[in-house]
Amino acid sequence: MTIAVTGATGQLGRMIVQKLKQKIAPGEIVALARTPSKAADLGVEVREADYEKPETLDRALRGVETLMLVSSSEVGKRASQHANVIAAAKGAGVKRIVYTSLLHADTSPMSLAPEHVQTEAALKTSGIAHTIMRNGWYTENYTVPVPGAVQAGALVGSAGEGRIASATRNDLAEAAVAVLTGDGHDGKVYELAGDEAYTLADLAAEISRQTGKDIPYRNLPQDEYAAVLKGIGVPEGFAGAVAAFDIDASNGALLDDGRQLSALIGRPTTPLSDAVAAALKS
Numbered sequence: 001m002t003i004a005v006t007g008a009t010g011q012l013g014r015m016i017v018q019k020l021k022q023k024i025a026p027g028e029i030v031a032l033a034r035t036p037s038k039a040a041d042l043g044v045e046v047r048e049a050d051y052e053k054p055e056t057l058d059r060a061l062r063g064v065e066t067l068m069l070v071s072s073s074e075v076g077k078r079a080s081q082h083a084n085v086i087a088a089a090k091g092a093g094v095k096r097i098v099y100t101s102l103l104h105a106d107t108s109p110m111s112l113a114p115e116h117v118q119t120e121a122a123l124k125t126s127g128i129a130h131t132i133m134r135n136g137w138y139t140e141n142y143t144v145p146v147p148g149a150v151q152a153g154a155l156v157g158s159a160g161e162g163r164i165a166s167a168t169r170n171d172l173a174e175a176a177v178a179v180l181t182g183d184g185h186d187g188k189v190y191e192l193a194g195d196e197a198y199t200l201a202d203l204a205a206e207i208s209r210q211t212g213k214d215i216p217y218r219n220l221p222q223d224e225y226a227a228v229l230k231g232i233g234v235p236e237g238f239a240g241a242v243a244a245f246d247i248d249a250s251n252g253a254l255l256d257d258g259r260q261l262s263a264l265i266g267r268p269t270t271p272l273s274d275a276v277a278a279a280l281k282s
Helices: 011-020 036-042 054-060 078-092 113-126 146-152 169-181 200-211 222-231 236-250 260-265 272-281
Strands: 003-005 029-033 045-048 066-069 096-102 129-135 155-157 189-192 217-219
Touching (some): 003 011, 011 036, 029 036, 054 078, 066 078, 066 169, 078 096, 096 113, 096 169, 146 155, 146 200, 155 200, 169 189
Parallel strands (some): 003 029, 003 066, 029 045, 129 189, 155 217
């Protein structure tokens, strides 16, 4: 069995490769990267794979049985890039694709959803056996800013009282490996989220508990939160998107209580308290 992982130099892709090495021989793993030199430390075969250059995809997928298609980071280009990968996979005789989509992509109001829906449709018409892993929000999206919140004396956002069932990248990478190396997953669509949902006020309370400081949550209007993000160096377009994601979260877009993720990994998902502790140590 040969398993190839796209986006192998990204945070999730790198974790998937590392965890795969604990399950199968490194010689059965291929890391696919736009810049192969950045994947040289992974300890597996590395092949150039540029979503925008189909000729690299054709070469990269030769002899691959299972493909882990980690969604592209280039929002706005994802649908066409993923279509290139799927077409190359079909041409190379790849037997199975596992794809990282978005939580409840088919009903989600998030601006990220349409490209994932298009990719899911492309997979269904490809004739290739596939599994769709609809990943919820990364817990790190909210815990990476924790040290800054402690320094500023408050956690800010626009998610209101929206409950967020996030999961760590480690949990989601473990789930991907379980699907890649297990049986009975073809044709399945998994909604992957953390076991316990929380609000940003809950997150602020946990930060306060662990630091011994009063770190309140301050809910801001969308435009004000975007301005705060821009003020700390977040590019304007991305700042606006992040604020919009919080509004979506306030309306339940990041909530799921199906516990399919913990079922896949065979253990409870990482608690928010552990994720906050890790962020405070960073």
